[in-house]
Amino acid sequence: GAVVSQHPSWVICKSGTSVKIECRSLDFQATTMFWYRQFPKQSLMLMATSNEGSKATYEQGVEKDKFLINHASLTLSTLTVTSAHPEDSSFYICSARGTRDRGDSPLHFGNGTRLTVT
Amino acid sequence: RKEVEQDPGPFNVPEGATVAFNCTYSNSASQSFFWYRQDCRKEPKLLMSVYSSGNEDGRFTAQLNRASQYISLLIRDSKLSDSATYLCVVNRGTGRRALTFGSGTRLQVQP
Numbered sequence: 001g002a003v004v005s006q007h008p009s010w011v012i013c014k015s016g017t018s019v020k021i022e023c024r025s026l027d028f029q030a031t032t033m034f035w036y037r038q039f040p041k042q043s044l045m046l047m048a049t050s051n052e053g054s055k056a057t058y059e060q061g062v063e064k065d066k067f068l069i070n071h072a073s074l075t076l077s078t079l080t081v082t083s084a085h086p087e088d089s090s091f092y093i094c095s096a097r098g099t100r101d102r103g104d105s106p107l108h109f110g111n112g113t114r115l116t117v118t
Numbered sequence: 119r120k121e122v123e124q125d126p127g128p129f130n131v132p133e134g135a136t137v138a139f140n141c142t143y144s145n146s147a148s149q150s151f152f153w154y155r156q157d158c159r160k161e162p163k164l165l166m167s168v169y170s171s172g173n174e175d176g177r178f179t180a181q182l183n184r185a186s187q188y189i190s191l192l193i194r195d196s197k198l199s200d201s202a203t204y205l206c207v208v209n210r211g212t213g214r215r216a217l218t219f220g221s222g223t224r225l226q227v228q229p
Contacts, residue, residue: 032227034216042139043205043221076129093161105201106152106207118207 003027004096006110013084021079021113023094029074030096033040034107035067036072038091050077093114119144122220124206130226133194136139141189141206150209151182154189155202155223162205165191196227 003026023033032051036044048064050056050071056077058064068080077096081088092112094108124141131137143151151168151199166173167182170190179192189206 036219041221044156044219046216046218049186091159105150106154106164109161110162114159 004030004094004108004110007093008113009111010114011116013115015085016083018080018082019084019115020092021081021092023079023096023110023114025075025096025098025108028096028098028100028108028109030077030098031054031074032097033071033075033077034095034097035069035079036095038093043094046060047079066094081115084115086117087117088103119175120218120221121145121218122206122208124204124220124223126160126166126221126223128224128226129197130228132200132228133196136192136194137196137225137226138193139204139206141191141220143208143218145187145210146187148208148210150217151180151189152207152217153178153180153189154205154207156221157202162207162219162223165204174175191196193225198223198227198229201225201227 001112005024007022035047037047038044048056048058048060050069051073052071057070069103072075091112094110122143130174153165155165156162166175168182172181177194181190203222203224205222207217
């Protein structure tokens with residue numbers, strides 16, 4: 001149980017285009033979704049936290065107008081990287097916490113999206 | 119100071135060896151602690167939660183020292199398949215909070 005599906009697994013796009021990444025909870029309702037980013041040989045860094053039906057909370061230094069997050073339903077959250085540039089090339093991973101998860105529960109992770117901007 | 123600090127390694131050990139990783143965290147309000155494993159270019163996968171009394175899962179033993187804000191992971195009888203990066207992870211405090219990840223310790227088990 002507690003499967004999180006993330007699509008696409010990888011994407012290559014040209015500079016200036018926008019890319020949408022989807023994160024779905026397949027067998028549970030995700031009240032909270034977290035979006036992380038990982039550059040090579042670095043840690044996962046939290047970008048934003050989104051709760052279903054409300055605006056996302058962004059971490060310091062993350063541009064909310066560049067990384068648009070929508071969490072319109074309990075099973076789907078999307079991250080759109082707008083006007084992508086080569087420095088946005090990274091591994092983006094979503095994770096989710098369900099209605100039955102306690103605050104101290106580990107997160108359920110998607111399989112990640114490797115974005116390369118040329 | 120980083121919220122979660124780990125020795126990046128790499129630790130190169132022979133099969134069958136016992137290896138230990140350490141981690142320190144700065145947020146004294148953290149309540150939940152985990153070790154995750156991450157293979158190259160993949161998402162992190164939960165290895166085990168870490169409890170105050172210490173806990174064991176097969177060849178893996180985790181310890182927590184709240185006073186020193188220190189977490190450890192011991193792997194006995196290392197297998198080739200244990201080669202990965204091990205991430206020390208803590209939550210940000212009470213409630214439904216995000217997790218903070220260490221940068222990971224890379225383990226390479228050699229035949």
